[in-house]
Amino acid sequence: NDMPLEYPIRPSAKDWSELYPMYFKPEAKSRGVPEQDDLSVSDANKDDQKPGSQPESRKIEFADIGCGYGGLLVALAPLFPDTLMLGMEIRTKLVDYLQQRIEALRSIQHKLHQNDTGDAPDVEKRIKTEDLDSADQLKNSVDSTEQDDAESDPEYAKIQDNGETNFPVPGSYDNIAVIRMNAMKYLPNFFEKGQLTKMFFLFPDPHFKKRKHKARIISSTLLAEYAYIMKVGGILYTVTDVKDLHDWMRSHLDVFPLFERIPDSEFEGDLVVSAVCNSTEEGRKVARNNGDKYLACYRRIEDPYSS
Ligand code: SAM
Numbered sequence: 467n468d469m470p471l472e473y474p475i476r477p478s479a480k481d482w483s484e485l486y487p488m489y490f491k492p493e494a495k496s497r498g499v500p501e502q503d504d505l506s507v508s509d510a511n512k513d514d515q516k517p518g519s520q521p522e523s524r525k526i527e528f529a530d531i532g533c534g535y536g537g538l539l540v541a542l543a544p545l546f547p548d549t550l551m552l553g554m555e556i557r558t559k560l561v562d563y564l565q566q567r568i569e570a571l572r573s574i575q576h577k578l579h580q581n582d583t584g585d586a587p588d589v590e591k592r593i594k595t596e597d598l599d600s601a602d603q604l605k606n607s608v609d610s611t612e613q614d615d616a617e618s619d620p621e622y623a624k625i626q627d628n629g630e631t632n633f634p635v636p637g638s639y640d641n642i643a644v645i646r647m648n649a650m651k652y653l654p655n656f657f658e659k660g661q662l663t664k665m666f667f668l669f670p671d672p673h674f675k676k677r678k679h680k681a682r683i684i685s686s687t688l689l690a691e692y693a694y695i696m697k698v699g700g701i702l703y704t705v706t707d708v709k710d711l712h713d714w715m716r717s718h719l720d721v722f723p724l725f726e727r728i729p730d731s732e733f734e735g736d737l738v739v740s741a742v743c744n745s746t747e748e749g750r751k752v753a754r755n756n757g758d759k760y761l762a763c764y765r766r767i768e769d770p771y772s773s
Contacts (some may be wrong), residue, residue, distance in 0.1 A: 469558070473652045480656060482526075485643035486550060488634035489524050526550040526657065528664040529695075531649045531683060534747055536564040538666060539642040540571065541745035545737055547636035552656075553644035561646040568639055575638035650688060657695040664738070665692055665702045667715070669748035672708040684715040686722065693724035696766040701728065703742050704762045707752040712760035723771070725764035733763065 474480035483490035528546070530538050533553030542551060555561050634640040647656075670683045684704065692702060702725060704715050719725050733739040743749055743759050752759060 469646075471647055473647070473655045475655065477654075477656055477658045477661075482524075482643075485552070485645065486524075486640065488638075488640035489550060524550065525661055526552045527662060528552070528666070529554060529657070529662055530666040530668070532556070532667070532670055533564065533644060534560055534669075536567060536642075536644060537746035537749070538668060538741055539564075539644070540567070540639070541741040542738070543571075543639045543642045544637045545741070547641060548634070549641060551642045553642070554647050554649045555644060556646065556648050558646060561644050564644045568642055568644065571639040576635060579635045579638065650683065653691050653695055659694055660697045662696045663700040665696060665700070666742065667702070667704045668742060668746050669706055669752070670704075670711070672706070672711045674708075674710070679714070682711070682714060684718050686718055689718060689722045689725070693722070693766060698766055698768050700766045702764045702766065703739070704764075705742050705749070706760055707757040709758070709760060712762065716762050719762065719764050724767060724769060726767045728763045728765050730761055730763075733761075739763070 481490070481493045483492040527549050528542065528551035530536075530551065530553045533539060533555050536553055539551055539553050542549075553564060555564070667683055671681070673679060673681045696702065702719075704712075704719075706712050706715070716727075720727060739761065743761060744753065749759070
């Protein structure tokens, strides 16, 4: 019953305007269609020479792999109000949910920005409430009528529709989005070489059984892809409550030549690591159950074998 997954032929072929309408203007040409007649797979990364694609300055920098209900993106959005972040999630239901969640947050913030009075702050508080027991409860609290209200608001519509007044409002969640995709495939079709400054792998599926280990999201093959799309100096974050998975991720990352472990002690008081451990729905569940959390963060380093 799931829709087939769609992938751009290369990063510059992706029209991001639907996901980040305040940051990208819609493209006239259809998506996923190459500009030239060459359709070769190796074309996926020919962005260095692309003509007429999105402006250099507007690129996604953070990717949350297997973002689930999106707690990390929602936590980081106001901390990095002008950094574009993308959640990647394979399950349709979660993607739909998170899309609604982001739209509701955007609507409310835009309304607040337009007009400080009204009842919007209550709604905002309700959505941001930290002590909600389950994401379902949270979902129920995102009242879709709030969204409709905002959209029928002429001021809000003006921001949405008019190219000239199309500007992101810092803190308005315009900088976060989610797409449905299989992150184990085609990541380089979405991101150029060296594009990402942060990648997050938060509480990934443990795949306990030995014969399922190949389904784990950290592996030597996939690390090569992650290293490719990450900028030198960028940080890859992992956290899990499963010790065996933690050991597995470390054993692969520790020996991978393009990543270098960053000692946990360097992250004391770090807001990103705090969000990594505590802001996601899974992270909160683990905390409620007094479970352990194992953190391992790595810096993308210069290729030691290239001069
Ligand atoms: N990171 C979230 C959190 O901390 O709350 C979700 C953790 S959940 C245990 C793992 C998530 O990864 C699930 O939502 C699952 O659908 C997603 N996932 C698993 N494999 C994936 C893949 N290949 N591509 C994208 N998402 C995937």
